[in-house]
Amino acid sequence: MSAPLIETQNLVKTYGRGSSVIKALDEVSLTIDRGEFVAVIGASGSGKSTLMNMLGGLDKPDGGDIAIAGQSLARMSKRALAYFRNETIGFVFQQFQLLPKKSALTNVRLPMQYRRPRLDEENERARQSLERVGLGDRIHHKPTQLSGGQQQRVAIARALVGEPDLLLADEPTGALDSKTSTNVMELLVELNRQGITIVLITHDKEVADYANRVIKMRDGKIVEDVRQGVLA
Amino acid sequence: MRIPGLTTLTLASGSLLERPFRTLLTMLGIIIGVAAVFAMLSIGEGSRQKILENIDSVEARTISIFPNWNNGRASARRAWRPFTEQDVLDIQAIPGGEAATGELSQEYSIVSETSDWRANVIGADPQYLAANDLQMQRGRPITQTEIERRETVAVIGTSVVRSLFRGQDPMGERIKIQNIPFEIIGIVDETEGTNWRGQDQNNFVLVPRPTGRARLFGDDRLVRNQVRSIRIVGATHEDRARFEREVDFIMRRSRGLTADEAPDFRIFNFSANRQAVAETQRTLSLLLATMGAVSLIVGGVGVMNIMLVSVTERTREIGLRMAIGARGSDILSQFLTEALLLSIISGLLGLGLGYAVSQVSLGTDEIEMVFSPNIAILSFGSALLVGVVFGFLPAQRASQLNPIEALRHE
Numbered sequence: 006m007s008a009p010l011i012e013t014q015n016l017v018k019t020y021g022r023g024s025s026v027i028k029a030l031d032e033v034s035l036t037i038d039r040g041e042f043v044a045v046i047g048a049s050g051s052g053k054s055t056l057m058n059m060l061g062g063l064d065k066p067d068g069g070d071i072a073i074a075g076q077s078l079a080r081m082s083k084r085a086l087a088y089f090r091n092e093t094i095g096f097v098f099q100q101f102q103l104l105p106k107k108s109a110l111t112n113v114r115l116p117m118q119y120r121r122p123r124l125d126e127e128n129e130r131a132r133q134s135l136e137r138v139g140l141g142d143r144i145h146h147k148p149t150q151l152s153g154g155q156q157q158r159v160a161i162a163r164a165l166v167g168e169p170d171l172l173l174a175d176e177p178t179g180a181l182d183s184k185t186s187t188n189v190m191e192l193l194v195e196l197n198r199q200g201i202t203i204v205l206i207t208h209d210k211e212v213a214d215y216a217n218r219v220i221k222m223r224d225g226k227i228v229e230d231v232r233q234g235v236l237a
Numbered sequence: 238m239r240i241p242g243l244t245t246l247t248l249a250s251g252s253l254l255e256r257p258f259r260t261l262l263t264m265l266g267i268i269i270g271v272a273a274v275f276a277m278l279s280i281g282e283g284s285r286q287k288i289l290e291n292i293d294s295v296e297a298r299t300i301s302i303f304p305n306w307n308n309g310r311a312s313a314r315r316a317w318r319p320f321t322e323q324d325v326l327d328i329q330a331i332p333g334g335e336a337a338t339g340e341l342s343q344e345y346s347i348v349s350e351t352s353d354w355r356a357n358v359i360g361a362d363p364q365y366l367a368a369n370d371l372q373m374q375r376g377r378p379i380t381q382t383e384i385e386r387r388e389t390v391a392v393i394g395t396s397v398v399r400s401l402f403r404g405q406d407p408m409g410e411r412i413k414i415q416n417i418p419f420e421i422i423g424i425v426d427e428t429e430g431t432n433w434r435g436q437d438q439n440n441f442v443l444v445p446r447p448t449g450r451a452r453l454f455g456d457d458r459l460v461r462n463q464v465r466s467i468r469i470v471g472a473t474h475e476d477r478a479r480f481e482r483e484v485d486f487i488m489r490r491s492r493g494l495t496a497d498e499a500p501d502f503r504i505f506n507f508s509a510n511r512q513a514v515a516e517t518q519r520t521l522s523l524l525l526a527t528m529g530a531v532s533l534i535v536g537g538v539g540v541m542n543i544m545l546v547s548v549t550e551r552t553r554e555i556g557l558r559m560a561i562g563a564r565g566s567d568i569l570s571q572f573l574t575e576a577l578l579l580s581i582i583s584g585l586l587g588l589g590l591g592y593a594v595s596q597v598s599l600g601t602d603e604i605e606m607v608f609s610p611n612i613a614i615l616s617f618g619s620a621l622l623v624g625v626v627f628g629f630l631p632a633q634r635a636s637q638l639n640p641i642e643a644l645r646h647e
Contacts, residue, residue: 058641061560063559063560063640063641064641083564083565084564084565084566087559087562087563087564087565087567088562088564090559090560090561090562091561091562092562096560096561098557098644100553102553102556102557102560102644104554104557106255115557115558115561116561116562118244118563119558119561119562119563119564119567120562163561167561167562
């Protein structure tokens with residue numbers, strides 16, 4: 006049995022000072038294996054976004070430890086964290102976060118710009134990544150020429166291009182209508198079936214149902230951890 | 238094939254070209270600043286070289302001596318005393334002197350067989366040509382014998398040749414001055430330009446000074462033995478002070494002045510005049526330097542401002558880049574490159590503007606401009622410096638953004 010992809014131990018993150026301290030994460034311990042599709046669900050303020058920032062190496066915990074793909078993040082330098090994000094994590098955001106004046110191909114190529122050493126065949130990799138999300142015929146389109154669903158697919162292609170260990174999706178359907186949401190979620194399910202580990206942050210129960218494990222958070226604590234669906 | 242830094246450069250140029258008008262406006266301050274610095278350095282170099290190249294010319298080695306109209310005491314008796322032929326001889330005897338001459342002249346109407354023309358008639362001695370840096374074009378100069386015998390011979394300037402003879406050969410011809418016939422024995426080579434009074438320097442007739450004194454200037458108040466001014470050539474830059482001391486000593490002795498009396502003559506050197514010109518140029522340089530510095534600072538603040546705006550506008554982009562793996566140093570270099578690129582283009586345009594402006598102002602004699610690669614590099618370098626100095630703060634601010642907050646920025 007291989008080591009889990011993600012392991013957190015008593016993760017603590019607090020905001021504010023003195024009497025107004027808010028515990029965004031309160032002793033969170035969690036294990037996620039490779040190949041899982043996990044939805045973290047909770048109301049706003051439950052601590053799910055903070056957890057995502059921790060898992061993605063965007064923020065550091067105030068206490069506890071977090072290890073992803075064998076790397077302990079709590080004491081990593083900023084520089085090492087940047088490299089970790091580039092190599093290990095693929096981010097998908099609610100607002101897509103595409104560069105509006107650049108083509109889909111250029112947007113997808115972006116993470117490879119920060120890879121050391123640089124990968125070969127950057128254009129080919131970007132093109133393949135776009136094909137993987139079904140946009141092989143849109144590679145020269147700019148975000149403004151694409152629908153919301155297509156834009157989020159470009160963002161997913163960008164997250165995949167560096168072959169990360171973990172895809173972190175923060176409300177990926179939050180800016181989409183329900184039909185397009187379904188398409189995007191089906192794409193994520195398909196990618197998970199292909200072996201990609203996905204952690205999805207959402208407040209939407211329906212969206213969470215696509216995952217095979219749902220973790221419910223409230224007030225910085227995990228209150229429920231349920232495996233469901235075929236793989237449960 | 239991958240060229241290091243190319244990605245950063247492409248990134249920077251792309252973002253500048255997205256807003257060409259804004260970019261151009263931002264560059265204006267630096268463009269003007271560089272142009273001013275460029276002009277300043279060119280003018281500075283120009284005046285430096287002008288002084289250097291003339292430092293040992295005949296003109297620079299000449300000392301002129303004039304009687305003073307007023308020596309400070311408003312006494313009619315001493316108001317204006319000309320020099321004497323003996324003074325000329327004494328000055329000629331100064332060791333190290335190459336040539337010295339007295340000057341006595343008057344404008345007359347010169348009459349040839351076919352026409353007449355007004356010219357300056359100069360009473361010359363054998364050293365006149367050398368002391369005035371003149372060469373013979375044809376014929377021969379006036380000899381000592383002709384001077385002693387007060388012969389009626391003349392050596393003329395090219396303007397007189399042109400005006401009186403119109404293509405005919407003047408050699409051996411006769412001209413009349415005050416109805417006295419003179420034989421033309423030589424023509425002096427042309428000198429360029431005008432003298433300090435703006436008069437044509439080639440419009441003269443040289444006659445032996447004693448001849449002139451006896452037959453032409455006799456009715457003038459200048460009588461026997463007197464000359465209006467004396468010129469001596471030979472005072473090199475290093476030796477000038479000694480020459481001036483010797484001249485001062487000779488003139489005081491001749492005029493019965495003690496060493497501490499105010500002189501009733503004036504010693505004039507062209508280099509001193511040059512230095513006044515150089516002083517003017519220095520003032521101009523200083524003015525341009527101030528203007529250049531102010532423009533560069535204003536331009537730099539413009540760059541800083543536009544970069545800060547750019548950082549704010551692209552906060553989300555910065556957040557995204559950080560999330561997908563950009564280090565702080567990547568962001569820093571991206572924005573610094575942008576600021577540098579801005580100042581490089583401004584620098585080049587500034588050099589172009591500076592050169593264009595200097596081409597226009599080169600038409601004036603007062604401003605001497607000299608270009609050199611060093612000047613171009615220095616003024617271009619000032620633009621780069623501004624880019625780095627004023628681009629650093631915004632770039633650093635961008636590199637220190639928190640990616641989580643940056644991504645949430647609206």
